[in-house]
Amino acid sequence: MQQVIVLTGGFGSGKSELAINLALEYARQGPATLVDLDITNPYFRSREVKAVLAANGVKAVVPPDEWLATELPVLSPGLRGLLRAPAGMVVLDVGGEDMGAVVLGGVHAELRQVKHQIWLVVNPFRPFSQDVAGITVLCRRIEQGARIPLTGLFSNPNVGHATQLDHVLKGHEVVEQAAVSLGLPVTGLGVLAGRVAAWSGRLRKECCVPLVPLEIHLVPRWLQAGSNLI
């Protein structure tokens, strides 16, 4: 299987977690590469889990070690080469919304020549993507920066550790509406891995898209717990 999957989206859409999960899943079936193309966020980037990726057979294309803890717009060399001749599945984690999408804009010609998908990861519980209008603005801005059209939306409705089934169902509806409005398919629905068993019944019934279980890699366990210091 050989394809480039590009993940774009707003801050907090969950695209880095999705990128890591997808890369790990693909690695179970064949060669897989994850490219961290985030040039705007200083923390919580897929490069931070280099060790986990390597241990599971994912080739990680990230800035060199001495530049890991920076917010500099560092792109790894070889991106163009990788796109010209992808080996197996290649996941591009493109952070930074429309500003970060200019990285794609720089390689849009190479992308168009290979089998690819470009998903906008949407979390409708994020302030600027809560409705069809907001999602549409985000979509247009990213396409403008990327100089290549999106091929689908990935639905990732969540409010972190406080996510209930209701949030997922209501949030997914918004994403479906946006997809219809934009004329794009919804390529999947992300759900916290720990909740899939309990929720899959209703989710499969009401959301007719593939469920993608997501393990959280970028947030330390103690931070996932929430805070209630009495």
Add this chain to the structure above:
Amino acid sequence: MNSPELVLMKGNEAIGEAAVRAGCRYFFGYPITPQTEILEYLSRRLPGVDGAYVQAESEVSAINMVFGAAAAGARVMTASSSPGISLMQEGISYIASAELPAVIINIMRGSPGLGGIHPSQADYFQSTKGGGHGDYRLVVLAPASVQEMIDYTGLAFSLAEKYRTPVIIFGDGMMGQMMEPVALPEMLSVPSPTDRPWATTGMQGRGPNIIHTLYLPADDLEAHCRQLFAKYRRIEEREKRSMEYFTADAEVLVVAYGIVSRVARAAVEKAREAGMKVGLFRPVTLWPFPDKALVKAAAGAKRVITVEVSMGQMVEDVRLALGHRVAVDFYGRVGQVPTPEELFDRLMQLRTEVA
């Protein structure tokens, strides 16, 4: 049950939104990682609520814009990170002396010098002991979650106006960047500058208001400082805040603030499961430091351990408060937030030491 609507927000954005909802319409700042999203969020949000966002040419300029806006009666905020807050120190001294309300956000980063963009708590001395020149104090709030960053932003504005004094909120890189589910507060109405009888709002029906910090006759300066400190005493009497966890029977007490209090709580929970009588004291106001509450929480403790992302700053206030009552250890990391596992290991070591 009608639970409030949740949204997922990044610490930095949440501060921006909280400020708008608290009635703040003026923000003057300068970019620096890891707080630039505060500026980006407000530059997007303020125009839509008839507010003004100005990116100053430096932090020195930004804090002086804050001085000016506050003097004219506006509800105003600025934000920066460590080195930028250093540049603001003179301005903060002026704002404190002029008795103007203002809110300042410090999303701390690796220091000293240019340091790095990693989280830090090494600006404790800077804001609790002065930082700027002269006799003044700065109210310092230390949230530990994105929800608290929202809640304390509102609190900061109300304390700033209640006492006519600058208030600083401490975040750190991790808190500025992390995403958590939050409930946003109601939108408060924007106060009118003319509601502040001391502000420079034009001389309609009154004499001139002059906002200044110059006191040439020595007696005037002394009287002014005594007045400021009478105010600071009132703040000390009424505004100390802290939280506790498992302190009732604690033989070992962990003291930590901000993001470290989250880690400490996880370590304390694990240690309790292992049968250790350990508790956590979390200062919420770093100035005024909640000394009395700390003494009470440490009443049964055989050892206290202060944990910070620094080489040890708050630990001095912990030692000052506890005096010779109990030995105070320090555990610190630089550039990284300690993990619950490493804190737990340290607690297990302590357990054998105090047994």
